[in-house]
Amino acid sequence: MPTLNEVLRSSEALSAADTDWIHLLVEDWQVLSDLSFGDLILWVHTDRGWTAAAHVRPTTGPMVFVEDLVGTICDAERGAWIDEAERAGATVPAPHSQRMGDMLTREEAVPVVRAGAVVAVLTRHINLSRVADPSELERTYTALADAMSRMIAAGEWPSPSAPTGLRRGSPRVGDGVIHLDAEGIVLYVSPNAHSALRRLGHDGPVVGAVLAQIITDQLQEGDQVDESLALVTLGRAAWRAEAATDRATMTLKAIPLTERRRRVGAFVLVRDVTELRRRESEMISKDATIREIHHRVKNNLQTVAALLRLQARRVDDGAGRTALLDAVRRVSTIALVHETLSSGFDETVSFDDVAVRGLRAVVELATSEHTIESAVHGTFGRMRAEDATSVAMIISELVQNAAEHGLAAHGGRIVVTAERGNEGGEDILRVSIEDDGEGLPQGFRIRRAGLGTRIVTSLVHDLRGTIRWDDVEPRGTRVRFSARLRPLSRSADVAR
The missing domain is CATH 3.30.450.20 (PAS domain)
Known part of the structure; x- marks a missing residue:
């Protein structure tokens, strides 16, 4: 079944302004359908004749057409009646009631007028078997629908000044x-x-x-x-x-x-909309509370990092001081994720900014006499907070390793490349961290590696991923790891 846009594009007679007018009409024509207690079909001229471009059914009464008519071509009898409405520029009732099985319907054609010209024709189809003796409500609704039809035929409705895109709860x-x-x-x-x-x-x-x-x-x-x-x-x-x-x-x-x-x-x-607004208010309050919690966690982590930094200054150079400074870096990395969460509206993180800021922070701390350049290529995209924390820690450790061991002697360049993909319905993140430094130490074995490498392998395992270290020609190291990310929607996660 074609879309409204596809049918409109097939009509050479319609200008861009005409198409916009038709879209404006269809955007709000559910009101006319409900007041009419009937189906509405919008017909436009194409090279095949009058073609149904849109179809809407009432929510206030029984429908006339079970099948959607969009894309169908008008038959000769109905086409002649629609032609008459186009020529007259006014609403034209069908010559006689239409019988569809056991259902008797009344139909009328309403020209859709813009700037004095007919750009389409709208037909109303009303089930006459609905009620024999209409109530005051039905008589009022029908009179309002007739008034709206006359406005459409006069080019006075829809109103271009009517706003769109307001808050949920628009009345029907x-x-x-x-x-x-x-x-x-x-x-x-x-x-x-x-x-x-x-x-x-x-x-x-x-x-x-x-x-x-x-x-x-x-x-x-x-x-x-x-x-x-x-x-x-x-x-x-x-x-x-x-x-x-x-x-x-x-x-x-x-x-x-x-x-x-x-x-x-x-x-x-x-x-x-009392209950709707109450729920929205509760959600806003909940979101604000969650953001405040992330903000306080970030502040507390920064306080812990500051205390560890102060303690490191009181320790003589050596393994103890290095361990404390590594702890400062790790705590600061986690704080960076919580800082990002505190400025958002859900429990997901746009990780690209976290990656760039985290990379710069590690490189700046590691840089001493030799310059180290850094770059991030590709995109990480959004991910859940728990995944973001793990990925941030992995990247921080690997970049620290590259800066501290591979590039310490002469400086160089670190490039982080990210790629998101899908395998078997799972969201896969692949990351490569490459430097042009000294390369892997001779006899490198993960089992004999330091604490940072053990942290990385443990976090990758938690993310159900893999990790690999390789030498790069002519010099340098490349570490590639993958992670199977949790679905952004928690409901999808539960369903799994």
Whole structure:
């Protein structure tokens, strides 16, 4: 099945502005489908004829089409009716009701107009067997849907000024609808919208009252007020707003209704998002607490490193002082990971910055009379905190070894290269650390290596990886290790 973009690209008649207008329509047409209690299909001209570019079904009633029609070509009978809507530039009902098995449907074609020209045609398909005697809610919704259809045919909807990408909890038709006149007075309120207003704190009549007054009466002095709230509750702009009291939180979305560019009313979608905002607040508080913990751990580790550094100064040159300075470096490496976690919003680390900073720190500490250059190639990507700590320790030890033993006599260059890949569904990190120093000592054996090498092999084993040391021609050492990283999502880790 083709996508909307693919169908639009196949239509030579559409300009870039026309395509943007159609995308704007489809972005918000679920509202029209729900108010219509029917399916909507968007048709555009292609070299094969009228082609279905998009299809949406209602959430407020039974659908008409079980199969998605996107990509299908309109038949001759329906095509003639759509052609008539395009020529007339106005909504055209189907010549007669359509029967689909046991279901009787009513259909109409609505031209989609932009800048005075028809760029597509939208068809509405309504299941007539839904309800024999419509309720006030259904009559109101149908009237609002008809008004929206007339706005589409007049090029007055969708509204380019309507904002997108706001916080979660945008209201839908099923959440609640309030119909306003041109002055913002409530003409109709759906049961769900009525309940939302009650939870917000309003206990008086709603129909006949000014919605803006109802909402503002519930706000207390000192409450933070959304700057767009007044325009939304009066139905004067196609914007969204949020109203919060000590009892509840409500999101609102206004759709002004116009005739010949003159506003004649509006309807406002409302949704009680109290529990949603409460959970978001808890998550924000939890995230802030976790970041504060990482910040304090980082501070404590830096304090430990400072104490070890002070102790090292009191020890005569020799193995004891070297051991203390190695401990300072290791503690500082772990602190660097926690510092990165304290500035993020989850328990994962973008390791590239950690690698660069850690490499520079080790090289600067190791450099004495001879210059050592360093570089990082490739990308480490994101990884879980526990993996980041181990990888940072491995790299720190290997770089320290290269600087202290391979390059101590004459300086040189250390290059760290990283590569992420996938093997058998597992995330694999491969790292190479290469220097142009003295090379491996004669008779090098891991079993006889020092503490740093034993730490490295232990950490690589914990990461279910492998490690190998090799000489490099004409001179130098290359250490390559791999690590099987945990999934970034903890749920995925549990599933394994």
